[in-house]
Amino acid sequence: MKFFIDTANLNQIKEAQDLGVLDGVTTNPSLMAKEGITGANNILKHYVDICEAVEGDVSAEVISVDFQGMVKEGEQLASLHPQIVVKIPMIKDGIKALKYFSDLNIKTNCTLIFSVGQALLAAKAGATFVSPFIGRLDDISTDGLSLISEIREIYDNYAFETEILAASIRHTMHIIDCAKIGADVMTGPLSAIMGLLKHPLTDSGLKKFLEDYKKGN
Ligand code: G3P
Numbered sequence: 001m002k003f004f005i006d007t008a009n010l011n012q013i014k015e016a017q018d019l020g021v022l023d024g025v026t027t028n029p030s031l032m033a034k035e036g037i038t039g040a041n042n043i044l045k046h047y048v049d050i051c052e053a054v055e056g057d058v059s060a061e062v063i064s065v066d067f068q069g070m071v072k073e074g075e076q077l078a079s080l081h082p083q084i085v086v087k088i089p090m091i092k093d094g095i096k097a098l099k100y101f102s103d104l105n106i107k108t109n110c111t112l113i114f115s116v117g118q119a120l121l122a123a124k125a126g127a128t129f130v131s132p133f134i135g136r137l138d139d140i141s142t143d144g145l146s147l148i149s150e151i152r153e154i155y156d157n158y159a160f161e162t163e164i165l166a167a168s169i170r171h172t173m174h175i176i177d178c179a180k181i182g183a184d185v186m187t188g189p190l191s192a193i194m195g196l197l198k199h200p201l202t203d204s205g206l207k208k209f210l211e212d213y214k215k216g217n
């Protein structure tokens with residue numbers, strides 16, 4: 001399972017990278033705005049800064065909603081750095097753009113996936129990743145994890161190479177549940193990743209080991 005961090009915060013990206021378990025980064029316009037990164041030039045520069053801070057894929061989202069605009073923007077984003085993955089929304093022109101970039105062997109991430117039908121269509125168009133937003137489904141009393149399971153079943157039925165990138169991960173249990181189901185990738189906040197290492201018995205066990213070591217010295 002690949003671990004991506006879902007943020008535009010460089011400090012958090014570097015902290016996850018330092019841990020040695022990071023496979024990539026996902027961003028979106030909201031995450032950029034949250035860090036105060038605004039204006040086209042600043043946003044493009046920030047993508048390059050992120051690429052230079054990590055080794056893996058870095059999803060950069062287009063803001064155009066028409067095919068020609070997505071192609072122009074996506075090509076500009078892809079030319080910024082070899083690690084860039086062009087993130088494209090699940091809309092009609094987005095499907096055309098996924099196919100266009102797939103034919104050029106440019107990596108894509110189809111975002112805002114909320115149904116199996118959308119995931120099937122994105123895979124048919126050759127998306128490298130699909131991003132089902134499980135937290136936002138949970139928010140409206142719909143089981144986000146079930147969507148991951150159903151996409152897994154369909155992709156396995158036909159050996160689609162598109163990777164399931166579980167997105168809108170809100171907490172540590174989301175990561176564990178996605179791992180059980182077989183999501184290829186998860187993208188979540190640093191807090192959810194760090195939550196994986198916590199256990200009170202580890203803390204108390206380590207404390208005792210260190211105390212006992214001191215007794216013998
Ligand atoms: O990866 C998608 C993510 O950024 C959306 O997360 O928490 O805004 O639903 P959230």
